[in-house]
Amino acid sequence: MSQRPEILKTVTVGLLAGWLLSFVLAPTLLVVGLSLLSRSPAGFAGGPVTLDNYRRLADPIYLHVFAESFATAFIATLLCLLLGYPFAYGLARARPGLRPLLLTLVIVPFWTSSLVRIYAIRGLLAAKGALNNLLLAAGLIDQPVRLLYTQTAEIVGLVHVLLPFMILPLYASLEKLDPRLLEAARDLGAGPFRRFRHVVLPLTLPGVVAGCLLVFLPALGLFYVGDVLGGSRHLLVGNLLKDQFLEAQDWPFGAAASLVLIGLLLAFLALYAYAAKRIAPDDG
Amino acid sequence: MLVAFLVPVAAGQRELHFFNWSDYLPPAVLENFTRETGIQVHYATYDSNEAMYAKVKLLEGGGYDLVVPSTYMVDRMRKQGLLRPLDRSLLPHFGNLDPHHLDLPFDPENRYSVPYLWGMTGIGVNAERIDPASLHDWADLWQPRFRRALLLPNDMREVFHMAMRVLGLPVNSTDPAHIDAAYRKLRELMPNVRLFSSDAPQILFITGEVDAGMIWNGVAYLAARETPAIRFVQPPGGPLLWMDNLAILRNATNPDEAHALIDYLLRPEVARLISETVGYATPNAAAIAILPPEIRNDPLIYPPADVLERGEYQVDLGEAIGLYTEYWERLKAGQ
Numbered sequence: 178m179s180q181r182p183e184i185l186k187t188v189t190v191g192l193l194a195g196w197l198l199s200f201v202l203a204p205t206l207l208v209v210g211l212s213l214l215s216r217s218p219a220g221f222a223g224g225p226v227t228l229d230n231y232r233r234l235a236d237p238i239y240l241h242v243f244a245e246s247f248a249t250a251f252i253a254t255l256l257c258l259l260l261g262y263p264f265a266y267g268l269a270r271a272r273p274g275l276r277p278l279l280l281t282l283v284i285v286p287f288w289t290s291s292l293v294r295i296y297a298i299r300g301l302l303a304a305k306g307a308l309n310n311l312l313l314a315a316g317l318i319d320q321p322v323r324l325l326y327t328q329t330a331e332i333v334g335l336v337h338v339l340l341p342f343m344i345l346p347l348y349a350s351l352e353k354l355d356p357r358l359l360e361a362a363r364d365l366g367a368g369p370f371r372r373f374r375h376v377v378l379p380l381t382l383p384g385v386v387a388g389c390l391l392v393f394l395p396a397l398g399l400f401y402v403g404d405v406l407g408g409s410r411h412l413l414v415g416n417l418l419k420d421q422f423l424e425a426q427d428w429p430f431g432a433a434a435s436l437v438l439i440g441l442l443l444a445f446l447a448l449y450a451y452a453a454k455r456i457a458p459d460d461g
Numbered sequence: 462m463l464v465a466f467l468v469p470v471a472a473g474q475r476e477l478h479f480f481n482w483s484d485y486l487p488p489a490v491l492e493n494f495t496r497e498t499g500i501q502v503h504y505a506t507y508d509s510n511e512a513m514y515a516k517v518k519l520l521e522g523g524g525y526d527l528v529v530p531s532t533y534m535v536d537r538m539r540k541q542g543l544l545r546p547l548d549r550s551l552l553p554h555f556g557n558l559d560p561h562h563l564d565l566p567f568d569p570e571n572r573y574s575v576p577y578l579w580g581m582t583g584i585g586v587n588a589e590r591i592d593p594a595s596l597h598d599w600a601d602l603w604q605p606r607f608r609r610a611l612l613l614p615n616d617m618r619e620v621f622h623m624a625m626r627v628l629g630l631p632v633n634s635t636d637p638a639h640i641d642a643a644y645r646k647l648r649e650l651m652p653n654v655r656l657f658s659s660d661a662p663q664i665l666f667i668t669g670e671v672d673a674g675m676i677w678n679g680v681a682y683l684a685a686r687e688t689p690a691i692r693f694v695q696p697p698g699g700p701l702l703w704m705d706n707l708a709i710l711r712n713a714t715n716p717d718e719a720h721a722l723i724d725y726l727l728r729p730e731v732a733r734l735i736s737e738t739v740g741y742a743t744p745n746a747a748a749i750a751i752l753p754p755e756i757r758n759d760p761l762i763y764p765p766a767d768v769l770e771r772g773e774y775q776v777d778l779g780e781a782i783g784l785y786t787e788y789w790e791r792l793k794a795g796q
Contacts, residue, residue, distance in 0.1 A: 427783055
């Protein structure tokens, strides 16, 4: 009698497994193999097998590139959290009739490609752009300020693109928060700060961690934000990989660098899985 | 497997796969070509020599029929056997080309390539902020008054080409000591660099983001039409030259059709239309002859022959490209 669902299950799982094997595992193994080869002038890679590519990554310049990328992503994540948490809190406490509208407003930017929005930000921040015109008209400045092509502009772009990824998981965990717990805390004499610190924050921590990961990981890879708003003056990990594959034609070294990046990202995910298990509420 | 993506066509229908730079050919040209010859053109674009090369190399010199590499990339691709020698008997209009643009070091005797468009890299300056008369040579860009105000192309070869020129070194040097010296010189320029960009550089001048910078003459020409304050300064000494060239891939499936299109593009009126629409100079002498005199006689677009002869093109750097990239990364990482 359960024959049919069994077949369905086998087919679905088989398809999924086949997909992952051929489009995730196999290419990753190819990259691992590539990273152990040497650069070859005739092709893209050749013998001998070596660990040199990984050794070269220890050069201070590459450590610096990794460190700078992580620092930029970290600042963007922190700002997203500081902006996103109060917003998500307000969203979860808004009248139920208003919430779908507010949520839609968070999601609407996704309807436009992030690259297009980054170019739009460039228009706003330009020397003859909207922001400078406004400040000039208000008499606050008498000469256009050069806002673009700075690290600040780069971070503004990252926060703009990634903020919804912070708000949505935070909203999901804040919405589940039982208001009776807050009432109980108040009845027991806890002030607003203690209620937040000891009730709200611990219960929404999984949302905070999920939001931070969803912002931090893509922030490392959005190299075009640095190119368009940062003026390509700083080298981030994404640019480093692109340069190795296209300019230097050093595919083995590019492969090694991308594997190190993947390794670091996996470490973050493992940390998240561990933290989520630790802080998960025990009651069902 | 390599040709799996080719759409099967009805027997007898001729076709051609053309891989060109983006915004580098008015669509009407291909429509007219198809109408006249019946050859269907499948058109695809790229935005850097390196991206084109990576695809062609992976497809082992096939996948497309016709590509448009710059000088150094023609050099590299012909040395690696990715290009097919041209059959001059199929190119009756080849004689239209100005001999100044032929038989150059990156492809002696033009066995593999046909010049398409070319230009010079010079200094662009916004006259509203900087007196153009106070800026004549590349070395002036190092002056402290340009702090955080310069535009450089996001193009390693161009930037090193300029630095080698300033130091009086061979512009295509593969000597590690020369590359190191150019890097040190460029590191001194970094405080003046506002940004690296090759993406519509004229906008950055028009919107007042930069005061001066490296710019291609065609781009400066377009920008000046919108904002007359933008001037192009040609530093003394030989110009930094670049040229893009039509070339047929070694394993092209439609070489005859590719020759037919190259020859069509060499017709004076077609070359003129392309040059006027895209904004860069044509190497086609017969097309130059029918251009409006104010363009034809503008020394910033068509410099006198003696200036042109002192100019230098980029050639393939071979293995040294790895060292260049390392220094380029070092420069940007601020080490």
